[in-house]
Amino acid sequence: MYKLESRTTSACISLVARNACRHTRCFHATSIPKARPAPKPSPKVRAKLGPQPGVIRIKKTPAIEDSLPPLVLLESGRKSGVLRIEPEAALEFLRQYMQSTTKPSGTWEQKLCDEHDVDPGTLSVIGGILRRSQSKAQLILAKKVMLTASALGDKPATLEIVSEALRTGKLDDYTAPLQQLGLLAKKDNDPQALTLLGKVYYVRRSNKEALECFRKATRPPTGSLDFDGAGDALVFEGQILLASNDKDGAKAAFEKAAKELDEPAAYFYLSKLQEPGSSQEQVYLLKAASSGITEAWHNLGALELAKQKGSRTKKSATLADFGMASEWFQVAAADGFGLSMLNLALMCKSVGKIEEGMKWLEKAEENVEVRDQARAIKSQFHNDKVGAI
Incomplete structure (x- = not known):
């Protein structure tokens, strides 16, 4: 008999427990047009002569034009009102942006944006359009553009970068966006930033700091439940409390998320707090399952x-x-x-x-x-x- 275990579920068919580029440049002799080619030296001669001139190998880098987004995507963004500048202006900005990245100096990003009348929000939109293009060169440029938007204070860019870092487990690669996130959360008491920062703390096993962030995001005087992600904050709060054996506190957090925000994950965790096999357990599981919770x-x-x-x-x-x-x-x-x-x-x-x-x-x-x-x-x-x- 085998006991099968997971983070939230232990199950076996006989004993089921539910809760549980390269570029070359050739040099030609042009002073003697009819010169005969020199004979090929033998291996021993070549060894004596050492490396011979003739080919310079340069690390391949994406051409600027290959990194630009399709004009049709920019035009679509402009027509929908998402992109604030003209498509051709956006392309010219990106060309100069890429040229500037080869020899960055000082506050070149801000200066370049000022010259082209590109604000951080527009920069973030351009980054999003680039990501829809999907080629490697375009995705590399998209990442750089989003990082610049975040550094210049764009909130959506910062939240997106950190969220992606959480999904991929690469938080340590994004120090600057994390600093921006901290400013949004601690200085501005932005509830979405507080929730995301709480998740960062949670992943790093700093539960005390995580719990503080989640509660500041959802409770007065700094927070409320009127923001996208409030249910997430409450569910994480409940998970932390459950891990510390505060079942009553965890249940209260899950019920608030479920009954006031209809949060699917909250229904799932509530099911785990019910009597095994009870009708209420099944009710909560059905609510979670109807929203796509696989474990439900x-x-x-x-x-x-x-x-x-x-x-x-x-x-x-x-x-x-x-x-x-x-x-x-x-x-x-x-x-x-x-x-x-x-x-x-x-x-x-x-x-x-x-x-x-x-x-x-x-x-x-x-x-x-x-x-x-x-x-x-x-x-x-x-x-x-x-x-x-």
Whole structure:
């Protein structure tokens, strides 16, 4: 029997616990037009002569024109009112921007923006348009432009850069944007900045500072719930309190997020605070699942399976015999949830579909979180005692 574990869920088919460029330049002899080419020296002669002139290798860099966004995207932005300057003016600005990056000096970004009447917000919009272009050269330029917009005080650019750094785990590569985020949060008490800064603290395991940021974002006199991301702040607050065994405080935070802001993740965490197998647990899981919370799909499958184990008297012949348990696991597994893949593999085994079960195990092996469990089950998959229902 194998015990399958994850951050929020522990599950096994037999024991389900729900809560758990290169460029060359040639030099030619032009003073003797009809000169015969010199014979090729032997290897020994070449070794004596050492490196010969003739080819200079230069590191390949994207051409400026290849880094510019398509004119059609700029025109679209202009027509929609998002882009404040004319498309051709934006292209000329970017050409000079790229030329300036080769020999930066002083406050060149601000001077260049002033010369072209480009404010930080417009710079951020241009960066966003560049990102839609998708070529490597354009994406490199987009990153530089967004960093400049952030350095010049554009809030959306700062929030976007730090959010991306959080997703990719590269916070240490963005010191300047993090400083800008700190100014927005601590000096201006901006609720979105406070929430994002709280997430930074949370990832760095500074829960005390994270909790302070989340509460300042959502509570008077500095905050409220009237901003995009308030539900996130409350859910993170609840997670921190839950980790410190303050279940009442955690429940209050989750309920506020769920009942006042209809936050899907809050419903999921509330389900974990209910009596296992209760109708209220299922209600909260259904609310979370209807909003696309993958783990809620899995846990609903676990609930259904637990009910069947208490009433089923004969061995299942097909997956259909598992009813909604099979349905929920398949939805979660299709979305990449490893534990559901394992459960489906064992279900398949129990009804004699060994080949189909092995396919689910192979998919589970690609999931880092359940790779070891998948390999362990796979090694004994033909053992009749493994995965008995």
